[in-house]
Amino acid sequence: MTNNTTETKMLLAVDCIIFGFDGENLKILLIKRGFEPEKDKWSLMGGFIKANESLDEAANKILLQLTGLNGVYLEQLYAFGDPARDPDERIVSVAYFALIDIHKYETQLSDRYHAEWFLVNEMPGLVFDHGQMVEIAKQKIRYKAALHPLLFELLPRKFTIPQLQSLYEGVYNTKIDNRNFIRKLTSTGLLIKLEEKDKSNSKKGAFYFKLDKKKYKAKFQAFLNFIPNPENLIS
Numbered sequence: 001m002t003n004n005t006t007e008t009k010m011l012l013a014v015d016c017i018i019f020g021f022d023g024e025n026l027k028i029l030l031i032k033r034g035f036e037p038e039k040d041k042w043s044l045m046g047g048f049i050k051a052n053e054s055l056d057e058a059a060n061k062i063l064l065q066l067t068g069l070n071g072v073y074l075e076q077l078y079a080f081g082d083p084a085r086d087p088d089e090r091i092v093s094v095a096y097f098a099l100i101d102i103h104k105y106e107t108q109l110s111d112r113y114h115a116e117w118f119l120v121n122e123m124p125g126l127v128f129d130h131g132q133m134v135e136i137a138k139q140k141i142r143y144k145a146a147l148h149p150l151l152f153e154l155l156p157r158k159f160t161i162p163q164l165q166s167l168y169e170g171v172y173n174t175k176i177d178n179r180n181f182i183r184k185l186t187s188t189g190l191l192i193k194l195e196e197k198d199k200s201n202s203k204k205g206a207f208y209f210k211l212d213k214k215k216y217k218a219k220f221q222a223f224l225n226f227i228p229n230p231e232n233l234i235s
């Protein structure tokens with residue numbers, strides 16, 4: 001074993017980026033930092049990794065402690081290690097991200113915690129390099145959603161086309177042509193139209209659809225067609 005006593009010791013943190021969809025809008029969960037540096041500014045949910053924890057354990061524990069969210073599938077995003085990223089000390093942070101159905105976790109995210117949902121497009125400025133973490137997480141989600149129908153997992157069992165469209169618009173930060181979207185959707189043959197309508201937004205109402213789960217597994221490449229602006233995958 002090499003002698004590492006002359007090496008600089010540094011801290012290791014994790015930060016959790018939680019995106020959520022509430023049926024209408026894409027949102028991001030933030031907390032207000034309770035102490036210096038950057039007290040009272042908006043932040044991702046972050047904290048230090050203990051010596052006896054794995055990175056995944058630390059990420060899940062910190063998310064639970066700061067928000068009450070439990071059992072969220074967190075995926076490792078990237079390690080942020082700019083020497084100047086935290087003014088206090090040399091801290092390397094491993095970021096994790098998740099995309100959740102807000103309604104499913106409503107009760108866990110009680111008022112006891114002061115985490116708040118913000119529209120992704122109206123997010124306040126964040127501490128340290130957390131804004132950069134969010135940008136990289138967005139790119140990752142766009143990329144993943146282009147290869148896999150993961151966005152359907154955020155929708156309720158029965159959903160409307162406007163709901164689905166607004167989710168795609170939120171993720172790709174673009175307006176989608178309505179007729180084009182419906183045409184592409186219909187051509188996949190993966191959606192089953194239900195008799196029932198959602199009348200909460202208009203008198204005429206919008207038909208509910210559900211996903212044909214059998215076909216969905218076998219034919220997910222069909223969703224590649226949905227990507228509104230492929231250039232947004234990397235921008």
Ligand SMILES: O=P(O)(O)OC[C@H]1O[C@@H](O)[C@H](O)[C@@H]1O
Nearest residue numbers: 013015046047048086091093
């Ligand atoms: O919030 P505290 O406990 O100060 O430390 C963890 C935070 O410090 C930052 O470098 C990390 O990005 C993480 O958010």
